[in-house]
Amino acid sequence: MANTPHYAMVIDLNTCVGCNACMAACAMENQTPVWKNQWRTYVHDMEIGKEGGEVRRRFLPRLCNHCDNPPCMSVCPTGATHKLDNGIVLVDDSLCMGCRACAMACPYDARLDMTNDDLEQGKGFYGELLHREHPSVDKCSFCAHRVMKGLKPACVETCVGFSRQFGDLNDPNDPVAKIVESGVAKPLMAHLGTRPNVYYISDLERAT
Amino acid sequence: MGMYYSTQEVWTWWIAIYLFLGGLGGATVVTTCMTNMYVKEHKPLVLWGIVSSFVMLSLGSFLLFLHLLNKFNVIHVLNPMVLINKPDAWISWGTQFIVWMMVWSIIYALPYMLETPFFTKMPVIGTVLKLFAWLGNLSKKFHKLIGWLAVINSVGTVFYTGLLLQSFPAVALWHNPGVPLLFIVSAFSTSMAFLLLVLYLIVKREEDHALRVLYERTDVILIGVELLIIFVFFHYTTYGLESARYTAQILWNDMGWIIGFVGFGLIVPFLIELRGVTKGWGNPTPIVLAAIMVLSGGYLLRHYFMYAGVYERPYPAVNSNAHHAQLQPKTTLEPQG
Numbered sequence: 320m321a322n323t324p325h326y327a328m329v330i331d332l333n334t335c336v337g338c339n340a341c342m343a344a345c346a347m348e349n350q351t352p353v354w355k356n357q358w359r360t361y362v363h364d365m366e367i368g369k370e371g372g373e374v375r376r377r378f379l380p381r382l383c384n385h386c387d388n389p390p391c392m393s394v395c396p397t398g399a400t401h402k403l404d405n406g407i408v409l410v411d412d413s414l415c416m417g418c419r420a421c422a423m424a425c426p427y428d429a430r431l432d433m434t435n436d437d438l439e440q441g442k443g444f445y446g447e448l449l450h451r452e453h454p455s456v457d458k459c460s461f462c463a464h465r466v467m468k469g470l471k472p473a474c475v476e477t478c479v480g481f482s483r484q485f486g487d488l489n490d491p492n493d494p495v496a497k498i499v500e501s502g503v504a505k506p507l508m509a510h511l512g513t514r515p516n517v518y519y520i521s522d523l524e525r526a527t
Numbered sequence: 528m529g530m531y532y533s534t535q536e537v538w539t540w541w542i543a544i545y546l547f548l549g550g551l552g553g554a555t556v557v558t559t560c561m562t563n564m565y566v567k568e569h570k571p572l573v574l575w576g577i578v579s580s581f582v583m584l585s586l587g588s589f590l591l592f593l594h595l596l597n598k599f600n601v602i603h604v605l606n607p608m609v610l611i612n613k614p615d616a617w618i619s620w621g622t623q624f625i626v627w628m629m630v631w632s633i634i635y636a637l638p639y640m641l642e643t644p645f646f647t648k649m650p651v652i653g654t655v656l657k658l659f660a661w662l663g664n665l666s667k668k669f670h671k672l673i674g675w676l677a678v679i680n681s682v683g684t685v686f687y688t689g690l691l692l693q694s695f696p697a698v699a700l701w702h703n704p705g706v707p708l709l710f711i712v713s714a715f716s717t718s719m720a721f722l723l724l725v726l727y728l729i730v731k732r733e734e735d736h737a738l739r740v741l742y743e744r745t746d747v748i749l750i751g752v753e754l755l756i757i758f759v760f761f762h763y764t765t766y767g768l769e770s771a772r773y774t775a776q777i778l779w780n781d782m783g784w785i786i787g788f789v790g791f792g793l794i795v796p797f798l799i800e801l802r803g804v805t806k807g808w809g810n811p812t813p814i815v816l817a818a819i820m821v822l823s824g825g826y827l828l829r830h831y832f833m834y835a836g837v838y839e840r841p842y843p844a845v846n847s848n849a850h851h852a853q854l855q856p857k858t859t860l861e862p863q864g
Contacts, residue, residue: 357845363842365842379842393616394618394694395613396603396604396613396619396622397604397609398612399600413600414603416595416596416597419538419594420618420691423537423538425697426838426840428840433596434596454596454597455597511697
């Protein structure tokens with residue numbers, strides 16, 4: 320398995336400018352139901368600091384964490400949620416029955432409903448380019464269809480601040496692997512045992 | 528970073544009803560079959576217990592089915608091969624337990640149904656029953672074996688309702704071994720209550736006095752154990768993780784939980800039934816009232832468990848939990864920078 324990549328993303332919160340281009344790129348690439356404010360990736364606009372003291376504005380992009388131990392996959396009764404050897408967690412929408420157990424299990428709020436109504440609305444929104452066929456409980460795919468062609472995920476490709484970096488943890492020369500190995504980037508809520516593969520570089524502790 | 532705490536509106540009252548009817552239906556089949564096999568042969572109890580369970584499970588499963596985004600794909604979990612393809616998913620096991628519980632319990636009740644004019648003279652049902660008369664005869668021959676098959680699948684159904692919630696790691700209230708135990712005890716308590724209603728209000732046979740007393744005694748013990756488990760949960764949530772503390776805040780500031788569930792769903796029926804088994808009541812009214820309270824409490828327990836499960840995240844909920852009530856972090860939890 321040494322040659323098999325293990326994909327991960329590093330997000331540098333110091334360089335995210337909150338332009339939301341990643342959200343737009345993802346929505347167009349993956350045809351998500353943006354009309355109801357549901358996204359595969361979302362950038363939170365947050366104020367960090369104490370009232371009356373120094374308050375800073377920070378942006379926190381989030382997406383599916385493509386966990387090594389994904390609770391959404393273990394609860395999925397149809398096998399629609401599955402994991403590739405390269406670590407990407409995918410949803411096969413032709414198998415998904417939409418019970419939403421995955422949405423209940425996900426600690427990261429990464430799941431969104433793609434309903435029959437959304438598919439209808441998508442026809443008007445995305446026009447003849449619409450490639451979504453089945454209702455499902457959707458999530459980020461790390462743009463697996465692009466990654467398999469040697470491209471980066473749409474959100475990474477479009478990030479103006481190079482805040483998002485995508486790489487292979489199994490390649491010791493990959494910059495993403497080096498950052499993760501250095502310990503400067505940390506995953507969210509690692510204590511839950513999900514072993515997430517999205518890491519954050521944060522200066523939030525210096526925001527006071 | 529400060530953390531955000533939110534409840535969910537993905538699985539709400541309709542899942543609470545599903546969990547309640549699943550637990551009640553499963554436990555009722557276990558109780559009626561075991562009573563019929565090992566305590567006292569009781570045709571009306573079997574008929575009422577099993578047919579009611581069949582209706583409960585059908586209704587609960589239908590509610591779940593209604594909320595599926597792609598109803599056609601339910602075929603994947605109805606296929607028994609799902610246990611080989613997805614043995615780690617409790618919904619796979621639950622669906623199979625429910626299906627086979629319904630099948631075996633109806634086969635168990637079939638000989639009695641074929642002897643009962645109410646069923647044989649019923650339009651459509653009567654015709655179908657006549658078509659399956661051979662199965663009724665076979666069932667009579669292997670009645671105990673079929674009873675056990677129904678019992679095993681019913682225990683699985685009851686157990687599954689708690690394990691389903693336990694499989695969600697992000698919520699402290701759900702992801703702990705107490706949930707399946709609580710749901711099992713509650714399910715059997717509600718089944719005792721339901722069967723007491725059947726015995727007191729429908730069957731009404733003097734010869735069933737000893738059976739009613741047995742059910743009342745069992746229910747008193749079960750409610751007592753449930754009260755102890757609820758105390759354990761009180762302790763666990765009040766002095767536990769931050770998300771569990773928010774759960775405690777939600778539950779113990781809600782009169783529906785305190786008075787509705789703990790008061791009228793547990794303590795009052797416990798006292799009424801305790802008095803019934805120690806000194807006895809002159810008439811069945813207090814026990815009937817207590818049974819109704821236990822059944823209401825059984826639903827409220829599941830309703831509040833769905834309602835008060837709190838997620839902890841470093842950001843507000845947006846997607847699947849778009850309608851979450853965002854609980855504001857307390858002063859001590861505000862982002863400190």
